[in-house]
Amino acid sequence: MRKLILATSCFIALSALLPAAPAHAQALPVSGTVTKIDEAAGKMTIKHGPIKKMDMEGMTMVFRAQAPDMLKRVKVGDNVRFDVDKVNGQMTLTGIEKVK
Template identity: 35%
Template sequence: MKRLFAVAASFLALGASVPAMAGSGHGHGAMPMAEQHAQMSDGEIKKLDAGKGQVTIKHGPLHNLGMGAMTMTFRADGAMLKNHKPGDKVRFLAEDRDGKLTVTSMEAAQ
């Protein structure tokens, strides 16, 4: 029974570290799609500049980054931004990429 508890505790400790590693650019690749979707936050695009690769979003909490609701500017791939405009309601995932908050996934909110 003690061995089972020790194995379970080790498994839980390992599982708690996986999400942090998945978005850090280390490990075996990108965050799995289901996990990525579960980490997405709601927001409204306030301003964007596809040429500069920047988007300003008024958003709810960013749980994966431990941040509260606010309005802030993120880096983003210009091609991703071409399908959006100010005023659009979106679901997005932002990650810390080399010290810069970057939108890595964005879709229209439903």
């Protein structure tokens, strides 16, 4: 038991010394272009590339925004990087940023 506590303590101490991965390195893995924004419905249409974690090919589809301010960060025609998850059965934007 003592060895387990010591090993766990060492792991925690060493973990604190390791640099954290950049938040955007994996957080926004999908590229696309905004084609429509519907603030009243809380939705955005994006023409996007493959979404690997959802096993989807590139297409144009409508996403629900997780937070209303996401719809104001970008405008129609903007190239974006975003992430999406299935929330309550709906494809939901969980992060989005404009790219050059």
